[in-house]
Amino acid sequence: MIASLNQPVAELxxxxxxLHQRGDLASAEQCYIQIMAREPQNADALHLLGxxxxxxxxxxxxMRLIDEAISLKPRMAAYHNNLGNLLAKSGDTAAAEKSYRRALRVDPQNGEAHLNLGKLQFERGDREARRSLKTAQRLSARSVEAQMSVGRLEEREGNAQLALNCYVTATKLNPSFAxxxxxxGNAQLLLDKTHEAEESYRIAIRLDPESPDAHFNLANVLRADGRxxxxxxxxxxxxxxxxxxASDIQNNLGLALSELGQHQEAKTALTKSIEITxxxxxxxxxxxxxxxxxxxxxxxxxxxxxxxSLNPGHAAAHLELGNLTRADGRLEEALATYRKVIELSPSDAAGWNNLGATLTDLERIDEAEAAFRKATSLDPKSDEAFxxxxxxxxxxGDESAAIEALEQALTLNPKNAAAYTQLGFIAQNRGQLSEAADFYRQSLTISLDSSIARHNLGxxxxxxxxxxxxDLLEATVREQPDSAEYRxxxxxxxxxxxxxxxxxxxxxxxxxxxxxxxxHRAFDQPLWDGSPLEGKTILLYAEQGQGDTLQFARYAELVAQRGGRVILQVQRSLQTLLQGVPGVAECIAQGDPLPEFATCAPLMSLPYIFDTNAATIPPPSSSFAERFASSTQLKPTLQxxxxxxxxxxxxxxxxxxTTLSQWSELATIEGIEFTSLQxxxxxxxxxxxxxxxxxxxxCNNVKDFADTAAIIAGLDLVxxxxxxxxxxxxxxxxxxxxLLYDPLDWRWGLEGEQSPWYPTARLFRQFNRQDWSPVFERVASSxxxxxxxSRSMSENYVSLE
Known part of the structure; x- marks a missing residue:
């Protein structure tokens, strides 16, 4: 646009x-050049062109043009202010500050210079920024940038409400400024005003549909809200x-995709984020x-x-690394890593919590408990720590204290299914089966797929x-057919x-x-499958407790009938007693050298091999009754x-x-002499x-079960x-x-007083769990x-004499 040669300079x-204000920089530049052609020393033109x-x-x-304008009119605050702006943009902040201060010496009421100086001071963390920016806000009350700058200052200093006040003022001054x-919205989030923040971001998007920041921040709000x-x-x-x-957008996109389970897509986004930064x-x-x-x-x-390697003080990375090494079984590495977490962040409850878990793995029990207690004290709201x-x-430790901690975990998080399951374990171990069932059901209402809760409920x-x-047990076995524990x-x-x-x-x-x-040692010899032995030597070895060995030793005779020479290996305390079991060629104690044998079987597998049912349970060996036979003479008192x-x-x-004191009623019954087999x-x-x-x-002087058997032989009842x-x-x-406690051992069945394993046994069952009193009442009456x-039989026997 060419101006008339006669147009006054002022008009130009x-x-x-x-033109400059409209953004038509090319036309504005031509005007300024024309002015300078006519008046080379026109300070305003030099300044504006600069x-x-x-x-x-x-x-x-x-900067050169503005410097020239200043040399012509050194008392123009605007010149110094704008020179400061160009110096700041070029990176010379020290020179920029001098220019702003010169502007303020010329015009102490220049709000724009105060604002620019304050923004410079703000960027470098100078405490003087507050005075400069607050002065700018006072002098230029209708300046959106002054309000925004003071808001940013308040936000950085933790004054979120004051910051929000400034930003709201800015929105009112210019309702179109996104x-x-x-x-x-950012300040509202700091004040937990989530819904208000969402609305602010949506307004920003309406004002500027291409604003990446508005879309990004709104996305963060929605993601936090589960959308x-x-x-x-x-x-x-x-x-x-x-x-x-932008790296942060790719990063948060990756995290959101991960939350939806789209892990490969999440990895791609997170990788792009790293490539950018x-x-x-x-x-x-x-x-x-x-x-x-x-x-x-x-x-x-x-x-x-x-x-x-990038940040050795990254506590969260140490924590995750500890989790990985612990899961990999590298417990000492995990322990050292969790200790590093605590060194970097002594109040990190997760670090203490995971340290406790690792110490538990290492069976350092007291240290583990101390670590868990430290975690709960540091984070009293952590249901995981409790x-x-x-x-x-x-x-x-103390089950009562355990229950208290688990109940606290549920108070903090009623959806903690594992806490209900653990309370179920405690009740189950205490024999409180109905209560245990209730806990497992509560766990399953929260976590329907919890195999362990369903298995234990079964x-x-x-x-x-x-x-x-x-049915429940069978279902969990179908789901985990290789779980030895479940099966x-x-x-x-x-x-x-x-x-x-x-x-x-x-x-x-x-x-x-x-x-x-x-x-169950891994013998070179194969396990016996029940096929005819044809004179081969077979090792039958004991497992579990001494009672189990006594119960299943009766099968040795059946094995011998399959044509085998039976070697019986038992606990040393049973060796003498079981030497005479029918079918046993040799009885040796655990730990003694083993003779040669061709095949083997654990004693408790013999019922499976012989497909035993209730009708085919072999009777106890009669050899014991013969070996330890006692006199048939009637005694005046029951032994x-x-x-x-x-x-x-x-x-x-x-x-x-039980305790002996619980048996006290029996001691008052006349006509009995008691022997302690304890x-x-x-x-x-x-x-x-x-x-x-x-x-x-x-039994103070007994050496093994053969001695105990000799004492029992002289008794009428055990x-x-x-x-x-x-x-x-x-x-x-x-x-x-x-006397049977409840829950029952499998071998005694669910009901009845008789046992197919021992025809001479009478079973006295608990009907009220953990309450022995009714049991002893029935025992005393019987x-x-x-x-x-016995007294009647004795009298009849005497009268016959």
Whole structure:
């Protein structure tokens, strides 16, 4: 646009400014050049052309022109201010600050100069920024940029509400300025005003449909609210309007895709994020977590090591690395890594929690408990920490404290299915089966696919006599057919319900259960399958407890009938007793050298090999009754032996064992002489004050079960809790009353007083779990009746004389 040669310079200046303000820089430049052609020393034209050159990116010529204008009019604040702007853009902030300060010396009320100085100070973290920006806000109350700058200052200093006030003012000053709505949304998020933030971002998008920031921030809000699909769409729109494919947008897109389970697509987005930013420790960290979800643990570990090479103080990366090495069984490495987490961040509850889990793996029990307690103290709202503490205590410590911790976990998170399951374990171990079932059902309402909760519910229900429990067990076995634990449990409950054919088959899985593996040595000789032996030597070896050996030793005779020469290997305490078992050619103790043999079988597999059912259970060997036969002479008093406690190392012992004081009513029955068959630490209860029993004999001097059998031979009756003595007396054909706790051991069946394993046994069952009182009442009543019968028989015998 060519101006008239006669047009006054003042008009040309006004015209140039108008063109400049409209953004027509080319036409404005021509006006300024014409002015300078007519008046080379026109300071305004020089100044305005310098500003224009700066806008075109020609900072050097822009600064030169403004410098020339200043030399002509040094008292023009606007000149100094704009020179400062060009100096700042060129990176010379020190010179820019001097120019702004010169502008303010010329005009202390210049709000724009205060604003520009404040923005410079803000960028470098100078405390003077507040005074400059607040002055600019006061002097230029209608300046959107002044309001925005003060808002950014307040936001950085943690004053979110003050920041929001500034941003809202900016939106009112210019309702069409999208960045002010974006800034308001950010402040609203800091104040947890999520819905208001969402609305602010949506307004920003309406004002500027191509704003990547508005789309990105709205996507973050929606993703946090669980609207992940909408968020993903917005992230992709933001990428379309971000020429360089912003790293943070790709990163958050990857995280959102991961939340939807689209892990491969997530990996692609996260990889692009890293490619954009280069070596970003947080980017590599997110990629590592994605690799874990994809199951590529090797890559995940490599990514984490990359994170730590970039940022050795990245506590979260140390934490994840610890998780990986712990899962890989490298416990000492995991332990060191978690300790590094705590060193970097002493208040990191997750670090303490995972440290406790690793210490538990290493069986450093007390240290583990201390770590879990530290985690709960650091994060009293962590249901995971309270759960781990409760689980730990339930296994190694105080069950009451465990219950308290687990209940706290549920208070914090009522959806913590694992806490309900663990409470079920505790109730189950205590014999509180109905309560355990309720806990497992609650767990399953939260986590329908929890195999362990369904399996344990099956165990509990089947122990309560409910056939549906077997259905649950069968279902979990179908889901995990290679779980030895599940199949062994299923076998035991099938046997409890006297479904022997399938029960013995499933019971064979016990040989792969961790706690039994060491009892089944890998012999070079093959396991016997029941085929004819044709004179071959076979080793039958004991497993589990002494009572189990006594129960199944009867099968040796059946094995011998298949044509085999039987070597019986048993616990040393049973060797002398079992030497005379029919069919046994040689009885050796565990730990002694083994003779040559051609095949072998564990004793407890023989019922499976012989397909035993309730009708075909072989009777106890008659040789015991013959070997330990006692006089048939009637005695004036009934001779009764008692056992009140079992092995305290058995996890069921607190359920099956009693104290001698609970037997006190029996001691008051006249016509009985009691013998203590109790061994071990519980035998000391016989010496405690207040004990009503006066034993005529005891087992203090017995060396093994042969000695115990000799004592039992002289008795009329044995009364015992479920211990090896019950099996010994039953095997000897001696009348034996067995006091059974509930839940029941599989071999005693669900109901009835008789046992197909021991014809001379009478079973006294608990009907009220963990309550022995009714049991002893029935025992006392039966014992009185037996004394009366015995006395009557004795009198009749005497009268016949």
């Amino acid at each position: 200046v006004a015209k140039g400014i108008a 500003v224009l050159k700066g806008q075109q990116g020609d900072h050097s010529n822009g 960045p002010s709505f974006i800034a308001a 992940v699909l909408e968020a993903i769409e917005l992230y992709r729109i933001a990428l379309d309007f971000s020429p360089k494919g 280069g070596d970003s420790s947080d980017g590599w960290f997110n990629l590592a977590k994605q690799a874990v979800l994809l199951g590529d643990l090797t890559a995940a570990e490599g990514h984490l090591l990359k994170v730590l 759960f781990n503490l409760g689980k730990h205590l339930s296994i190694y 165990l509990v229900q089947s122990s309560l006599g409910d056939p549906e429990g077997l 062994w449990n299923f076998g035991e409950k099938l046997l409890l319900h006297q479904q022997f054919h399938e029960g013995w088959k499933e019971y064979e899985w016990r040989k792969q259960v961790d706690k039994f593996v060491d009892q 009764v032996g008692i056992v009140w406690a079992g092995n305290k190392n058995d996890k069921r012992d607190r359920l099956r064992s 061994t071990g630490e519980p035998a000391q209860q016989a010496n405690e004050q207040g004990n009503n029993f006066s034993f005529v004999a005891d 009364i015992t809790v479920d211990t090896a003595v019950a099996h010994l007396a039953g095997t000897m054909g001696k009348p034996v009353w067995i 014992l009185r009746a037996l004394v009366d019968t």
